[in-house]
Amino acid sequence: NAELTNTTELEIPGTVAELMEPALGLLPEQATVQDAIEYLRNSDNARQITYLYAVDGDERLTGLVVIRDLLLASPDQPLSEIMLPSPFALTEQMDAGDAITAAVHRHYPVYPVVDGDGRLRGVVRGWRLFERQAIEITAQTGQMVGVDKDERVYTGFWEAFRMRHPWLQINLVTAFAAAFVVGLFEDTITRIVALAAFLPVLAGQSGNTGSQALAITLRGLTLGDMKDQPIARVLRKEALLGALNGLLVGLVAGAAMWLYAAQTGAAGAPMLALTILIAMVGACTSSGIFGVLVPITLRRFGADPATASSIFLTTFTDIVGMGLMLMLATTLVSA
Amino acid sequence: NAELTNTTELEIPGTVAELMEPALGLLPEQATVQDAIEYLRNSDNARQITYLYAVDGDERLTGLVVIRDLLLASPDQPLSEIMLPSPFALTEQMDAGDAITAAVHRHYPVYPVVDGDGRLRGVVRGWRLFERQAIEITAQTGQMVGVDKDERVYTGFWEAFRMRHPWLQINLVTAFAAAFVVGLFEDTITRIVALAAFLPVLAGQSGNTGSQALAITLRGLTLGDMKDQPIARVLRKEALLGALNGLLVGLVAGAAMWLYAAQTGAAGAPMLALTILIAMVGACTSSGIFGVLVPITLRRFGADPATASSIFLTTFTDIVGMGLMLMLATTLVSA
Structure with missing residues (x-):
C-alpha cells in the first residue's frame, strides 16, 4: 500500500510561477557587508527587501543574507561568510500545493524561487501561500456536493x-x-x-x-x-x-x-x-x-x-x- | 438586518494569549540607532529578533523598528525618529479568530501583543495564526455532520x-x-x-x-x-x-x-x-x-x-x- 499512502500533498491548483514576484536584493557572493549596506542605502526599494540573495557568476542562488546579520558582522566580511549557504528555494514549476506543504514547516516570510539551473527567478511571499491555502480549504465542503x-x-x-x-x-x-x-x-x-x-x-x-x-x-x-x-x-x-x-x-x-x-x-x-x-x-x-x-x-x-x-x-x-x-x-x- | 450581517469573524477558539511567546528586543524610544545596533550585537537571542519594539517609561509600546531601517539611518538618530509609531498590535484577551481576521490583511511575520494599558506583553508569530486557521477550517466539513x-x-x-x-x-x-x-x-x-x-x-x-x-x-x-x-x-x-x-x-x-x-x-x-x-x-x-x-x-x-x-x-x-x-x-x- 506504499503507493496509496504516498498521496498526501495538498490539492492546490497552479504553480509557484503564478504566485511569484520579482526578486530584489541580488548581490554577488563576493560583495562585502559594507557593499550590501551601501546597496540597501541606495536602493529605492529597500523597504520591500526582507532578505538579500547572494548569487554566483551565473546568477545561481548560492546563499541568503538576513539583514540583521549585516549589523552583527564586520564591514569587510564577504557575504559568502555570513550568508546561509544553499538556502531552501521553491522552483518555478513546483505545484502550489507542494510549495505550501514545504512552507508549512518553515514559515519564512519570503521564499526564493529558482529555475531548473538554480538561477534566482523571483520570490514568493509566505502569506500568499497561506492565503491560497485558506481559500482552497474552504472550498472542500462545497466540492463534496458539486460546488x-x-x-x-x-x-x-x-x-x-x-x-x-x-x-x-x-x-x-x-x-x-x-x-x-x-x-x-x-x-x-x-x-x-x-x-x-x-x-x-x-x-x-x-x-x-x-x-x-x-x-x-x-x-x-x-x-x-x-x-x-x-x-x-x-x-x-x-x-x-x-x-x-x-x-x-x-x-x-x-x-x-x-x-x-x-x-x-x-x-x-x-x-x-x-x-x-x-x-x-x-x-x-x-x-x-x-x-x-x-x-x-x-x-x-x-x-x-x-x-x-x-x-x-x-x-x-x-x-x-x-x-x-x-x-x-x-x-x-x-x- | 444589520445585526445579522455583522457576524463575520472567523470562528477560532482560544485567545491571543495562548499563541503568545515572550517579546525580545524592547528598547526605550529615546535610545539611538547606535544603541540599538549595540543591543543586537550583544544579545544572545539576536537571531530570533525580527523587529525591535520601542517603549516609553511605562513600558507602553510606542513604536516598531524594522532592523533594515537601522542600516539606513544615521547612528545618532533616536529610535523615535525611525520607528513606525503606534504600530498595529494584538491584545492579550483578543479571540484568536479576531486576531486572524486582523492579520490576514497585514501579513506581518510577527505581531506585538499588548495588555489593556498598552504595555508590551509578548509577540505572536504570523505563521502560528495561519497554522491555527488551516487546522480550524479543515474541521468544518466534519463539524457539519457531528465530528x-x-x-x-x-x-x-x-x-x-x-x-x-x-x-x-x-x-x-x-x-x-x-x-x-x-x-x-x-x-x-x-x-x-x-x-x-x-x-x-x-x-x-x-x-x-x-x-x-x-x-x-x-x-x-x-x-x-x-x-x-x-x-x-x-x-x-x-x-x-x-x-x-x-x-x-x-x-x-x-x-x-x-x-x-x-x-x-x-x-x-x-x-x-x-x-x-x-x-x-x-x-x-x-x-x-x-x-x-x-x-x-x-x-x-x-x-x-x-x-x-x-x-x-x-x-x-x-x-x-x-x-x-x-x-x-x-x-x-x-x-
Whole structure:
C-alpha cells in the first residue's frame, strides 16, 4: 500500500510561477557587508527587501543574507561568510500545493524561487501561500456536493447555476440507481408499508455515518496526517466505528419499529425490528468503509479527493443500505 | 438586518494569549540607532529578533523598528525618529479568530501583543495564526455532520466514538420526525407504492441542493465574504437557484416517474409526474433557503455556524420535501 499512502500533498491548483514576484536584493557572493549596506542605502526599494540573495557568476542562488546579520558582522566580511549557504528555494514549476506543504514547516516570510539551473527567478511571499491555502480549504465542503472551488457567496446567479446544476443531475441518476433497487422490492413494501417510512431514516443515518468518516479522511489528507497512517488501519477503524455506531443506533431504531409495528397490529414485529437492526449495522459499516475509500480512490485516479465525494458516498450507502434492509425484510418477515 | 450581517469573524477558539511567546528586543524610544545596533550585537537571542519594539517609561509600546531601517539611518538618530509609531498590535484577551481576521490583511511575520494599558506583553508569530486557521477550517466539513473539531485521523477509536455517537443519535431522532410525517401517509403509499422508491430520491436531491447553499454560505462566513452581502440577497439567490435546479431535476424525475407508472399500468401517471415535479421544486427551494438560514441562525445563537449544520438542514428538508410530496400525491392522484 506504499503507493496509496504516498498521496498526501495538498490539492492546490497552479504553480509557484503564478504566485511569484520579482526578486530584489541580488548581490554577488563576493560583495562585502559594507557593499550590501551601501546597496540597501541606495536602493529605492529597500523597504520591500526582507532578505538579500547572494548569487554566483551565473546568477545561481548560492546563499541568503538576513539583514540583521549585516549589523552583527564586520564591514569587510564577504557575504559568502555570513550568508546561509544553499538556502531552501521553491522552483518555478513546483505545484502550489507542494510549495505550501514545504512552507508549512518553515514559515519564512519570503521564499526564493529558482529555475531548473538554480538561477534566482523571483520570490514568493509566505502569506500568499497561506492565503491560497485558506481559500482552497474552504472550498472542500462545497466540492463534496458539486460546488465548484471558484464559487464564492458573491458569484453571480447564472454562473453558480451553470457550475452546480450538472452535479445535481448526476446525483439524480445515482439516486435512480438506489430507487431501482427499492423498486425491486415493491411487493415487500406493499406488504409491510412501515418499511417505506424507514427508508429515508436508514439512508440518512448511514449517509451521516459515512460523511463523518469521509470528513475525517479528507481532513487527514489535507493536513498531511495520512502520511503516518496506513490506509488499512484507517479503514479498519472506520469500519468498526460504523459497526458500533450502527449497532447502537440500530437498537434504538429497531425498538421503535417493534413498538410501531406491534401498535399497528402488523405481523412479525420482532423480525421487522431485527431487520432494521441488521440493516443499520450493515449500512453504517459499509458507509464507514466507503467514507475512507471514496476520497482515496478519487485521489488515486488523479482527481481532487473532495470532488463530489458526498454524491458518490451516498450512492453507495443508499444502494447497500436500502437493498440490504429490503432483502432482509423479504426473507425474514412473514406476512 | 444589520445585526445579522455583522457576524463575520472567523470562528477560532482560544485567545491571543495562548499563541503568545515572550517579546525580545524592547528598547526605550529615546535610545539611538547606535544603541540599538549595540543591543543586537550583544544579545544572545539576536537571531530570533525580527523587529525591535520601542517603549516609553511605562513600558507602553510606542513604536516598531524594522532592523533594515537601522542600516539606513544615521547612528545618532533616536529610535523615535525611525520607528513606525503606534504600530498595529494584538491584545492579550483578543479571540484568536479576531486576531486572524486582523492579520490576514497585514501579513506581518510577527505581531506585538499588548495588555489593556498598552504595555508590551509578548509577540505572536504570523505563521502560528495561519497554522491555527488551516487546522480550524479543515474541521468544518466534519463539524457539519457531528465530528468534533479536535478529531484527526489519528484520534483513538473510543475517543472518536464518544465524540461522534451522540450526534448520530440526534440525527436518528430528527429522522424519526421525518418518518413520522411519512407514516401519516401510509394509505397513500399502500395505494401508490412507487412513491416509496421516490422518497429517498427526493430526500437525497433536496439534501444535496441544500448542502450546496450551506457550503457556499459557510465559505462566505469563513472568508469574510458575507460582510458585503446583505443576507436577503443571499437568501433570494439560493431560493431561486433551488427553484430552478428543482425544476430541471424535477422534470427529469417526473418524466421517469411517468414512464415507470405508465409501464406498470398504475393509475394517474400524469398526476404522479406532476406531484414529483412540484414536490421537487418545493423541496429544493426550501432547502436552498434552509442552507443559508441554518448557519446564520447557529451563529446568531452564539454557536459555531458549522456545528451539526448538515444534520439540521436534512431534518428540515426531509420533513418539508417528503411531507409535500405525499400531501400532493394524496390530493392529486386518484387511485
